[in-house]
Amino acid sequence: MSNYDPGIQYEPLLKESRKRAFALASNLAALSEGHLLTYDFIKLKQTVERVAADADVAYAIVQLHNGKVAAYSGRSDLQGELLEDPVSQRATAAEKPLVQEITMPALAERGYDVAIPLFAPGSTRKWGTIRLGFSLAQAGLDHRAGHVASMAVPENKCLATVKGCNA
Numbered sequence: 770m771s772n773y774d775p776g777i778q779y780e781p782l783l784k785e786s787r788k789r790a791f792a793l794a795s796n797l798a799a800l801s802e803g804h805l806l807t808y809d810f811i812k813l814k815q816t817v818e819r820v821a822a823d824a825d826v827a828y829a830i831v832q833l834h835n836g837k838v839a840a841y842s843g844r845s846d847l848q849g850e851l852l853e854d855p856v857s858q859r860a861t862a863a864e865k866p867l868v869q870e871i872t873m874p875a876l877a878e879r880g881y882d883v884a885i886p887l888f889a890p891g892s893t894r895k896w897g898t899i900r901l902g903f904s905l906a907q908a909g910l911d912h913r914a915g916h917v918a919s920m921a922v923p924e925n926k927c928l929a930t931v932k933g934c935n936a
Contacts, residue, residue, distance in 0.1 A: 783905075787868060787881060790903035793826060794866075794883035798899040801831050802887055805839065805897050810848070813840035820901070827873055827880055827902035834895050836861045860884035861898050873902060880904045 797820045804812040817829035821842035829842040832852070841847045852861075856869055860882060869882045881903040887896050 786903070786905055789825065790881040790883050790901065791866070791868060793820065793823065793903065794885050794899060794901035796820065797829055797901055798885045798887060801899055805831060805833075805887060805899075806889060808839075810839055814845070814848075816840070817842040825904055827878075827904045828900075829902070830898075830900040832857075832861055832898045832900065834897055836898075839897065856882050857900075860900050863898065864895070871902075873904070878904055878906045880906075 797816070800816045800820070801813055803809075804816065813831045817831060817840045820826060821829040826842075828844075829840075830852075831839040831841075833839050836851050836857075838844075838847045838850050838852065852858075856871055859869060860867060861884070863884050863886055865886070867884045869884070871880055871882050872878070873880050883901045883903060885899045887899060888894060889896055
């Protein structure tokens, strides 16, 4: 009888996938910040489409401070709309980076929704939320059923324009 436990390898892979998801979302935030602050919706749309071209990215979203969609990869029809699902509500309410474990209904696969709130430099006013849907399918980690769980990202792992960041 073998003592092999596939779960032993599973947790480190999940941890690395979570790090990659956060890194991709942080990149999207850095690329989008100036366009969000100037309300350049064309550049925001181009940016989310470029980031969403990554095989691990299921979607990229930029939401304004009021929760309305400024840009959504592959879904121009949602521009100006409010996303009212629970994952979106938690994401737009977040004052610090937030990673939520989700099951993406359209793709029937497990992944992460990473939300990074953006603040105007030197201000406490939230200008919007950058969101990235990260698929675990490419990493071969979507075989286990997951439940929605949230985890706050440590403050020292955020962008300089994120409220509470010490970077």
